[in-house]
Amino acid sequence: MMQKYMKIAAASIFAACLAVGSASAQVKIGAILSVTGPASFLGDPEKKTLEMYVADINAKGGVNGKKLELVVYDDGGKPNEALTFAKRLVDEDKITAMVGGSTTGVTLAIIPIFEEAQIPFISLAGAIQIIQPVRKWVFKTPHTDTMACEKIFADLKRRNLTKVALISGTAAFGKSMRDQCVAVAPKAGITVVHEESYGPGDTDMTPQLTNIKGKAGVQAVINTDFGQGPAIVTRNYQQLGIKLPFYQSHGVASKQYINLAGPAAEGVRLPAAALLVADKLSANDKQKPVVEAYKKTYEQKSGQPVSTFGGHAYDGLMILVEAAKRAGSWDKAKVRDEIEKTKGFVGTGGIVNMSPTDHLGLDLTAFRMLEIKKGDWTLVSDSGS
């Protein structure tokens, strides 16, 4: 009996040695993503992107003499599960850096773990709260809601429209963007004259739109939400024959929205990342080569149309890798410092210029104003912004 235990003990020690041995030649990158569950449209392309590009980097010999090992956990969109995985990444997997956190809820839940463990953390979630106030170890790649609002407002100003009505979904994304829009409206010289909302899963928004239609002085309408809600709002908008300029958020920036809303989407404007209109960018656009290459790679390897969410993961991984190359080592503190010094990085989301006070590093040029014409995106010229 005793002998048997000894054997098991010896075997496990041996195995542990092996594990350590292989780890020394590799550097572990952690990723907690919402691959399944309600936010799977974020986590799924993010996971595929990370796997694709980690394999690609390793095939080219890795970074700083080490190959990357990606450790992915699926939180199913649940912050409490993400918390468990975050602890596991730090205590057991002993990762060097973290790229992930598909949703704002998950990211905010796991930030304290990585702050305490002093591990560089590049989040893929939207909300501005992730980087404001600035946290030493936390960065993010996607545009914020505030930027989307500002981009829309800038476009409104160009059209000499200042009075808007908001119709927002009450789920997290719609609510958060609505709050940001209302907050930055006065600074942009825009007045929100009327507000309506609708719940997740609602199937008809004509009462809300009827009220907006009947409200005097409204010059344009903005819908903040993602998923099926905006598609239904767009159809109802046409059903009621409302003729005012109509804006959607970057949350619906996918071909799916055009398919779902059908002809009703004609003339709708929205801010979106350059990735979406890769083929329509002008030849001297700095982002053109990057977004075209990513789009091609992703669509070839996954067989699915490219989405901006996978692009955020690409940006996060590349910012990390470039920082590590500049640092010349995988020392966590050095990598962190170099991430913060990222300048002129051309990603799918825009051109990133980070600083100690800005852990996102994007400005409004990262967003392109699009208009839907004949069932396809067209670029609205944004001279003056």
Add this chain to the structure above:
Amino acid sequence: MAEFVQFLFSGLTVGAVYALVALGFTLIYNASDVINFAQGEFVMLGGMTTVFLGLAGIPLPLAALLAVIFAMAVGLALHRFAIETARGANAVSLIMITIGASIFLRGAAQVFFDKQFHTLPAFFGSEPIRFVGAAILPQSLVVLAGAVVIVVLLWTFIDRTLLGKAVIATAVNRLAARLVGIDTRRIVGFSFAISAAIGAVAGILITPITLTNYDVGTLLALKGFAAAMLGGMGIAAGAVIGGLVLGLLEAFAAGYLSSQYKDAVAFLVILTVLFVMPQGLLGRAKVERV
């Protein structure tokens, strides 16, 4: 006036959707006292299967028919492999099994279909019909008509056919039903198949309005369940009235009060009604002989 009519149309559209979903609860509840929480998944299966068969190049009417047959098969399988194996369990346990089944079906749909939203073309185009300054989509009328047709068929079936009587007998007293020669197992299984068919038809009719994805059944079933309770669980006409009342409440609350509180207003009214009339609007008080 135009506003009022528009709110009315909106309420009827949404209400008809709820009514169609609520109808699916009726038959299974009648036959087995079980509230089938996987009903929303039948609605999802109807819509999603039609969409995917359509994408595979099958003409839509045929795709819709196949979707209904597929949903019926799933309903039968649900009965055979989940409900039947737990025979003898009380209604609460069976209800829990249906909740489990709904989670399973949703998961399977994620894997076999996808996680995206889809839509179907409206049957008679999407050009709204204008009426005293308000607009209604032709598809809303299709959904309303569908609800009426299903009610009439269900009523005819339950009250006018021998098989329907057998369903009622099974519901009232299973042992007695068995003693007079009714195969109660087959009756309950049959009620699952028909309920699945009603759900699938509902899913196909409403998809042009509500869109569909693997998860669409959850919220629809919740509203449909509330509608069925409001109208009187187990009564087909009650399900329709409950659905329409719920839809109208939501539309008028959103239009005249506040869109933020429309769900709260609707559910407050439901609670009040059920407080005064626990059996629902059309329900009869249940008399249990001891």
